[in-house]
Amino acid sequence: MGRGRSVRTATMEKVEDRLRIPFDLNFRRFSPMVKKIVGLVLLIWPLACAGAVEEESGSVLAPGGLRVEKVRVRLLPGGRDGAVYLDVINGSDGPDRLRLVESPAVEDIQTHESLDEGGVVRMLARPDGFEIPAGTKVELKEGGKHLMLLGITDPPQTGEKLLLKLHFDRAGVLEVQAPVQILGE
Numbered sequence: 001m002g003r004g005r006s007v008r009t010a011t012m013e014k015v016e017d018r019l020r021i022p023f024d025l026n027f028r029r030f031s032p033m034v035k036k037i038v039g040l041v042l043l044i045w046p047l048a049c050a051g052a053v054e055e056e057s058g059s060v061l062a063p064g065g066l067r068v069e070k071v072r073v074r075l076l077p078g079g080r081d082g083a084v085y086l087d088v089i090n091g092s093d094g095p096d097r098l099r100l101v102e103s104p105a106v107e108d109i110q111t112h113e114s115l116d117e118g119g120v121v122r123m124l125a126r127p128d129g130f131e132i133p134a135g136t137k138v139e140l141k142e143g144g145k146h147l148m149l150l151g152i153t154d155p156p157q158t159g160e161k162l163l164l165k166l167h168f169d170r171a172g173v174l175e176v177q178a179p180v181q182i183l184g185e
């Protein structure tokens, strides 16, 4: 895949600059015991076989074994622009790709990657999305791959949820309710 075109608009630069400021993730970590219980419940829950299952907030499991975890939304003050970070664990038997993401509440969601080139951080568009090889975990995180949210029509507050529809080539469309944090709050 090519390097992608540079997308340094003023708005995006502002968003990127703000999102690189260290902030308290304040993200609930679930204990191994809780995860084990969730896993056991899913194993014996017939609905788990019927389709994608949303687990605890910000996580979803697809029938083929691809899992999305730790989905979190970070918005600039005002709540109109920001980024989404998440982990994808591909437990299926083949490669997949996070092709695109949409939300009824967001005008435009783009797949981006920030690269540090000798101290200069550049943000590149990744219009083909992100490949998720089989048996790997790909992290969308601060300073790396991420989803750029541009133009949220009804800005949420910290603690509210934002519905995201994650389109994977093989796993299909996974819906997840992602918790929102407004930076600085």
Ligand SMILES: [Cu+2]
Pocket (backbone or CB within 6 Å): 012, 016, 112, 113, 123, 146, 147, 148
């Ligand atoms: Cu970006």
